[in-house]
Amino acid sequence: MKSAVLVFPGINRERDMARALKLASGKEAAMVWHAETALPKGIDLVVVPGGFSYGDYLRCGAIAARAPVMDAVRDFAAKGGLVLGVCNGFQILCEAGLLPGVLMRNARLKFICHDVHLRVERSDTPFTRGYNAGQVIRVPVAHGEGNYEADEETLKRLEGEGRVLYRYCSAEGVVDEASNINGAANSIAGIVSERGNVLGMMPHPENHVEDIMGCTDGRGLFAGLVQHLEQAA
Amino acid sequence: MKARVTVTLKTGILDPQGKAIEGALKSLGVEGVASVRQGKVFDIEMAGADKAKAEAALKDAADKLLANTVIENYRVELL
Numbered sequence: 517m518k519s520a521v522l523v524f525p526g527i528n529r530e531r532d533m534a535r536a537l538k539l540a541s542g543k544e545a546a547m548v549w550h551a552e553t554a555l556p557k558g559i560d561l562v563v564v565p566g567g568f569s570y571g572d573y574l575r576c577g578a579i580a581a582r583a584p585v586m587d588a589v590r591d592f593a594a595k596g597g598l599v600l601g602v603c604n605g606f607q608i609l610c611e612a613g614l615l616p617g618v619l620m621r622n623a624r625l626k627f628i629c630h631d632v633h634l635r636v637e638r639s640d641t642p643f644t645r646g647y648n649a650g651q652v653i654r655v656p657v658a659h660g661e662g663n664y665e666a667d668e669e670t671l672k673r674l675e676g677e678g679r680v681l682y683r684y685c686s687a688e689g690v691v692d693e694a695s696n697i698n699g700a701a702n703s704i705a706g707i708v709s710e711r712g713n714v715l716g717m718m719p720h721p722e723n724h725v726e727d728i729m730g731c732t733d734g735r736g737l738f739a740g741l742v743q744h745l746e747q748a749a
Numbered sequence: 750m751k752a753r754v755t756v757t758l759k760t761g762i763l764d765p766q767g768k769a770i771e772g773a774l775k776s777l778g779v780e781g782v783a784s785v786r787q788g789k790v791f792d793i794e795m796a797g798a799d800k801a802k803a804e805a806a807l808k809d810a811a812d813k814l815l816a817n818t819v820i821e822n823y824r825v826e827l828l
Binding site for chain 2 (some may be wrong): 611617618621622
């Protein structure tokens, strides 16, 4: 799996992401500056990492979404290329129109930085095949604006088409109000695009991939992507 | 030419920041506040004197960047 990690001013998780990608694929990820107008050749996966691009000015992800490199990402996605956006990356993908909806201020207004449990809703996608459907994984979140909202029709479509891949839940896998840390509609933590090749999620799977991190539940996502690409090849 | 673009949340969109401001106003003893919704104001200086052109450009700016039309409305005024 050859990956490209986008780098915007104010992003701070690009190294964690590159490390997780290397661990899963054995290959060094290409770091791609936001002012580039093309992606490196032969890329299988584009990752938009987390952080605070442009200091979250205007709206989270709004300015990064209009950076030159995003046109190349849009073309890549339109051809079916895999795109993963984590945290600020999810916000950027929504602002860029690659995913529907918007990430609003957390319902209780606080920045949340701790581990959460996620229920993997299905296992038959490139982004979840490293897990079992219904499996509960533990990964960290760190965000102030992760409250996913979309209009009713969009939510209905997302649910009807099985495009919610990750949902906030309790340690036992129960989706309830208490485990919905940021007030997201339907406890949504991660969704895919209509074609299923673009995933945006608020939690950070890249931060739970090595024993020293205290948990390796995030590995499945990256391992699944590697497996998917090997099979496609 | 001076212009102002005002961006506000659409009705029905939850506004936790507005709610917090509303609570703070009430605790300050400001009377008669029923509810608060917060938004953004952009004061923009436009070059040139063509009003119609300026208005079209500002609408373009609002659609492309200043507002997220999924959740926000905007209003363009030439001052």
